[in-house]
Every structure is written in C-alpha cells, then in structure tokens.
Amino acid sequence: MTMPFYVSPEQLMKDRADYARKGIARGRSVVLVAYADGIAFATENPSRALHKISEIYDRIGFAAVGKYNEFENLRVAGVRYADLKGYSYDRSDVNARGLANAYAQTLGTVFTTESKPLEVELVVAEVGADAAADQIYRLSYDGSVTDVHDHVVMGGRADELGAVVAEGWTPGLGLGDALALAVRALGWSEEGGEPRAIAPAQLEVAVLDRTRPRRTFRRVGGTELAGLLGTDDGEVR
Amino acid sequence: MSDERSARLPHAFTTPGSSSFLDFVSSHAPHLLPGRRDGDFAAPAVPHATTIVALQVDGGVVMAGDRRATAGSMIAHREIEKVFPADELSAVGIAGTAGIAIELVRMFQLELEHYEKIEGTLLSLEGKANRLSTMIRGNLGLAMQGLAVVPLFAGYDVARATGRIFSYDVTGGRYEERDHHSVGSGSVFARGALKKLWRPGLSPADGVRVAVEALYDAADDDSATGGPDAVRRIWPVVASVTAAGYVRVADDDLDPVVAAILADRADRLGGPRA
Numbered sequence: 047m048t049m050p051f052y053v054s055p056e057q058l059m060k061d062r063a064d065y066a067r068k069g070i071a072r073g074r075s076v077v078l079v080a081y082a083d084g085i086a087f088a089t090e091n092p093s094r095a096l097h098k099i100s101e102i103y104d105r106i107g108f109a110a111v112g113k114y115n116e117f118e119n120l121r122v123a124g125v126r127y128a129d130l131k132g133y134s135y136d137r138s139d140v141n142a143r144g145l146a147n148a149y150a151q152t153l154g155t156v157f158t159t160e161s162k163p164l165e166v167e168l169v170v171a172e173v174g175a176d177a178a179a180d181q182i183y184r185l186s187y188d189g190s191v192t193d194v195h196d197h198v199v200m201g202g203r204a205d206e207l208g209a210v211v212a213e214g215w216t217p218g219l220g221l222g223d224a225l226a227l228a229v230r231a232l233g234w235s236e237e238g239g240e241p242r243a244i245a246p247a248q249l250e251v252a253v254l255d256r257t258r259p260r261r262t263f264r265r266v267g268g269t270e271l272a273g274l275l276g277t278d279d280g281e282v283r
Numbered sequence: 284m285s286d287e288r289s290a291r292l293p294h295a296f297t298t299p300g301s302s303s304f305l306d307f308v309s310s311h312a313p314h315l316l317p318g319r320r321d322g323d324f325a326a327p328a329v330p331h332a333t334t335i336v337a338l339q340v341d342g343g344v345v346m347a348g349d350r351r352a353t354a355g356s357m358i359a360h361r362e363i364e365k366v367f368p369a370d371e372l373s374a375v376g377i378a379g380t381a382g383i384a385i386e387l388v389r390m391f392q393l394e395l396e397h398y399e400k401i402e403g404t405l406l407s408l409e410g411k412a413n414r415l416s417t418m419i420r421g422n423l424g425l426a427m428q429g430l431a432v433v434p435l436f437a438g439y440d441v442a443r444a445t446g447r448i449f450s451y452d453v454t455g456g457r458y459e460e461r462d463h464h465s466v467g468s469g470s471v472f473a474r475g476a477l478k479k480l481w482r483p484g485l486s487p488a489d490g491v492r493v494a495v496e497a498l499y500d501a502a503d504d505d506s507a508t509g510g511p512d513a514v515r516r517i518w519p520v521v522a523s524v525t526a527a528g529y530v531r532v533a534d535d536d537l538d539p540v541v542a543a544i545l546a547d548r549a550d551r552l553g554g555p556r557a
Contacts, residue, residue: 101400123296125400126307133308133393134315151290152297159289 062163066187069165073111075201076169077211077231080180081224084173084255084262088228091250099252101263103128103140105173107254111201112166112187120149120168137260142172146183146191154189163187167200173254173262177217199231207231222274225251225266229275246271304397305390305418317386317422329430330359332384334469334501334508335366335376337437337448338481339462340490343525344437344446346374347494349469349502350517351509352381361509366520368529370395373411373438374522378467380430383422387432391415408440412449412457420455435466439524446524469501469508476500480555487523491532492540494521496554499544511541 076089076098087099087109098117099109102124110117127148132140149168157163168185184192184200197215199208210231219227229249233242251266258264266274295311308315330352337346348365351358359381367388369375375391377384394414398406406414415436422432436449448460463481465473476497485493495511498519502510511518518541521532548554 095403097403100403119297119299122299122401123292125397126296126304127292129304129393129397129400130308130312130315133304133389134312148292152292155289155291 062157063188066157066163066165070112070167070187070200071202073201075199075203075207075232076109076111077197077199077207077228078109078169078171078182079197079211079215079219079224079228080177080182080195081219081221081253082177083221083257084253085171085180085182086221086224086228086251086253087171088225088232088249088251090232090244090248092248093250097250099250099265101252101261102145102170103132104137104260105254105256105262106140106142106145107171107173107252107263109169109171109200110166112164116164117166117168120152120164120166123152124149124170142170142181142183146170146185149185150189150191152189153185153187157188169198169200171254173256175256203234203236206236207234210234221253222276225271225274226276246275302398302401303414304394305414307397308390317383317390317418328355328357330354330363330381331507332363332365332378332381332467334465334467334473334498334505335378335435336465336470336473336477336494336497336501337374337376337435337460337463338477338485338490338493339446339448340485340487340523342446343439343487343523344374344448345487345490345494345521345523346376346435346437347491347498347519347521348376349498349509349519350512351502351507353507356506358509361512361515362517364520366522367392368522368531369411369415369436369438370399370405371528372405372441372524373408373436374524374529375415376435376437376466377432378434378470379432380425383425383430384432384434387418387422387434391418394418405441407442408438408447411438412436412459415449416451416455416457418455419451419453423454426453433466435464437524439526441526444526465497465501467501467508469498469505472504473497473501476554487525490523491521491537492544495519495537495540495544499548500554511545513541513545 074090079086089098100121102108128140170183172181174180182194184194184198197211214227230241233244253264254262332352335348346366350362352360352363366376431453440447448464450458450460450464463477480493502508518534518537523530
C-alpha cells in the first residue's frame with residue numbers, strides 16, 4: 047500500500063529551510079563591524095524611510111535582511127518588548143540576550159508550526175562599557191542563535207563577504223576605517239575584481255556609540271558619512 | 284492553542300498598527316498603567332510636589348521647579364526633582380501627588396521615545412501635548428479622591444521655531460499659555476513675580492534668573508515651596524529647551540545666580556524692580 051502524502055520530517059524541514067534561505071539570499075547584505083567606540087552597521091539601501099537598521103533600546107540595535115514586512119513586525123515587537131521591560135523594571139535591566147531569546151522562540155515556533163517560515167535573518171547587538179562587554183547575537187530563520195564577536199555579515203553572500211571583513215578587521219578600528227571596511231565588503235565583486243564603488247547616498251549606516259549618554263544609537267549619513275569614508279566627491283573607492 | 288503554550292512573543296507584541304506605548308500597555312498589561320488602582324478610599328497624607336514655573340525666552344523656553352515635597356504640614360523631601368526632560372526638545376514639570384506624577388512622567392517619556400523609535404520621526408509639539416492630556420484624563424478617578432496631578436509642559440516647536448508652554452487641568456484640559464505660566468501651591472506668588480519680571484526677547488540666561496526669582500517669591504509666601512537652601516546647597520532644578528535641545532542648568536552655574544538674588548534681596552526684600 048502506498049502513502050502518497052507522507053513526507054519525511056527531514057525533507058519537510060529541509061524544504062522549509064531552503065525556502066527561507068532563498069528568500070533571504072535575494073536581499074542585500076548587512077555588515078556589522080565593532081570599532082573602538084562601539085558597533086557600526088552598514089548596508090546598501092537607497093530608501094531614506096524603510097530602514098533595515100534600527101534602534102531598539104538605549105544600548106541595543108537591530109539589523110535585518112529578508113522580507114521587509116516580516117522583519118519590520120519583529121522590530122516593532124522588539125521595541126515593545128524592550129520598552130515594556132524597561133518600564134516594569136529599570137532601563138539598565140533591558141539586555142540583548144533577553145531580546146535575542148524572545149526573537150529565537152518566535153522564529154523557532156513559526157518555523158516548526160506555521161505553513162511558511164519567516165524569511166528573515168536578524169542581528170541584535172548591544173554595546174557595552176568597553177569592547178569586551180559588547181554582545182552580538184545572530185538569529186536565523188529557524189530560531190537558531192549564534193553569539194558572534196567583532197563582526198558579522200548577513201544576507202545572500204554572507205560567507206563570501208564575511209571572509210572579506212574577517213580579513214580586514216583588527217581590534218580598535220576607528221569609525222572611518224570600520225565603515226570603509228564594511229563598504230568594501232558590501233561592494234565586493236564575485237569575480238575577484240575591483241570592489242564596486244557605492245555612493246554614500248546609497249548607504250544606510252548607523253552606530254551604537256558607547257561614548258553617548260543613555261541612547262547610544264545614531265544614524266550616520268550625508269556629509270558626515272562622506273567625510274568618514276574620506277571621499278569628497280561622494281564615491282567610495 | 285499551540286501559540287498559548289509556546290514561548291514566542293505574544294500576539295500583542297506583533298500586532299501592527301499602534302505606535303503608542305500607552306495603547307500597547309493598556310491592552311497587554313493594564314496593571315502597569317499609572318494611577319490604575321482599585322477601591323474607594325480617602326487619600327492619605329502622601330507627598331505633594333509644589334511650584335513649577337515656565338517662561339518663553341529668545342529661541343525657546345526655561346522651566347524651573349523648587350525642590351520641596353510636603354506631606355500635610357511636614358516636609359517629605361528636601362531635594363525632590365520635579366522638572367524632567369520629556370524628550371530631546373521638551374520638558375515637563377509636575378505639581379500634585381508626587382508618586383503618581385513621577386510614574387506619569389516616566390510613562391510620558393517612554394510614550395514619546397516609543398513613538399520616535401517605531402515611527403522613525405518625532406511627534407509634533409502639539410502631538411506631545413495631546414498625549415499628555417490623555418494621560419491626565421486617565422487619572423481623573425484618582426484626582427477626584429484627592430490625588431491630582433497637574434503638569435506643566437513646555438518645549439521647542441521645530442515647525443514654528445519658537446518655544447511654547449501648555450498647562451493642564453485635572454480633567455485633561457489642555458491650554459496653551461502665552462509668555463509664561465506657573466502651577467502648584469506657590470503658583471499665585473510666582474505668577475505675580477513673572478508678570479513683573481518677564482519681558483519679550485529675554486535671553487535664556489536672563490530667563491534662568493527670572494525663573495529663580497519667581498520661585499524665591501513663591502517660597503517666600505508658600506510654606507509648601509522650598510527656597511534656595513544655601514546651607515545644604517540645594518538649588519532649584521532649572522532647564523532650558525531650545526533648538527539645541529533640553530539642557531539642565533548645572534548647580535555650579537546656578538551658584539552665582541542664587542548668590543546674586545540672595546544679596547539683592549538682603550538690600551531690597553521685594554526683589555528687583557520691574
């Protein structure tokens with residue numbers, strides 16, 4: 047007797063994972079690089095309003111790749127989670143680990159119980175008093191959490207671009223050097239040729255700056271970004 | 284439902300639509316709302332915060348509050364702070380039941396920050412003033428039992444490039460004030476001083492002086508308002524809000540202002556002549 051509707055659990059999970067991975071790979075990458083005074087986020091994003099990088103709380107930032115409506119929903123949930131926790135306890139009690147766990151449970155539950163997994167990959171980063179206290183958590187579509195250090199790349203060519211960042215990264219980078227490294231990775235060409243030049247106007251850049259009081263998240267753009275990247279004519283080399 | 288048992292974030296967190304933290308807490312965790320108390324009771328003698336003054340200056344506003352909290356005829360606290368940054372571009376001062384007022388300010392600060400984070404843009408000054416109005420209205424039940432909170436809200440209006448001041452009543456009524464205003468038990472005396480000393484185009488530094496003079500006059504005649512405490516070196520909380528943002532005047536910068544006022548008043552008890 048045949049069982050036409052039987053699909054092995056391995057196959058089911060693999061199909062879902064492939065589906066999610068394909069969705070994520072379509073998006074442009076996001077690069078996170080730790081620098082001397084904090085953590086810098088950069089991605090190629092011509093939109094001024096639809097952000098991939100956002101503030102969650104005083105010391106916590108959020109970056110995502112994948113489907114906008116899905117990660118936007120998770121971002122809002124994260125802001126609500128953090129604000130509610132800070133209001134019930136104290137601002138200092140809100141940390142990235144708790145938020146990463148809440149996201150992991152949500153992603154994991156959706157992956158196993160709903161018909162379609164979330165096509166997103168997230169990073170939750172918390173800037174500490176010094177570089178050793180920084181925390182970066184990377185979350186996958188299936189709810190798995192990785193505690194990463196110093197730098198991370200998400201999106202379609204994550205492994206390839208991650209290698210570029212890993213090669214160029216050193217502890218105690220200045221902000222300008224860190225952003226130049228991130229932008230070089232974002233423009234990395236597959237054929238191994240010259241990195242593609244990306245105009246500052248096409249970039250979405252933000253930092254968690256540990257030297258700022260209370261709210262450490264700050265967007266970097268316009269002339270400040272061009273200045274940091276050391277380009278007067280607006281082209282990154 | 285599998286969702287109820289799973290550890291994922293509850294649906295209230297992922298429901299799209301509202302940028303208001305107040306609305307979110309009201310639906311998800313109403314027990315955390317300020318002033319949400321059950322039962323019918325008479326208000327005991329709990330700490331009350333007293334006088335707040337605010338005045339328009341060139342390019343913004345100055346707000347100041349004394350440092351005394353009273354419970355009945357006793358001094359409950361000598362250095363309570365009653366002027367807070369609501370966000371980068373506005374300040375809120377509180378008079379009335381201290382416990383509820385401070386909780387309300389915390390919620391108000393979070394409401395503005397929450398909106399800013401979710402929407403990616405600041406609320407207009409009118410929008411902020413209206414949100415505060417809604418919160419005061421939510422406290423009406425307690426106000427009727429004697430636990431009223433009356434805030435004073437002032438900020439820099441980016442669209443109009445000027446400072447603006449809003450006052451409230453216990454029912455949440457919101458009134459825009461021209462030039463200057465004061466609330467709290469010593470407000471009658473402070474307002475008299477403000478009327479004589481305020482003039483258009485006051486510089487922020489002169490505005491600080493006028494605010495401290497007004498609080499001095501309030502403390503002179505109102506037992507619930509504390510004057511500058513030169514022995515303990517407790518000065519009023521004075522803040523200015525301009526296009527550059529909320530800045531609290533440091534105690535070191537208030538030293539010469541208070542010293543000058545005390546010296547002048549030794550010569551002339553009524554203070555400066557208008």
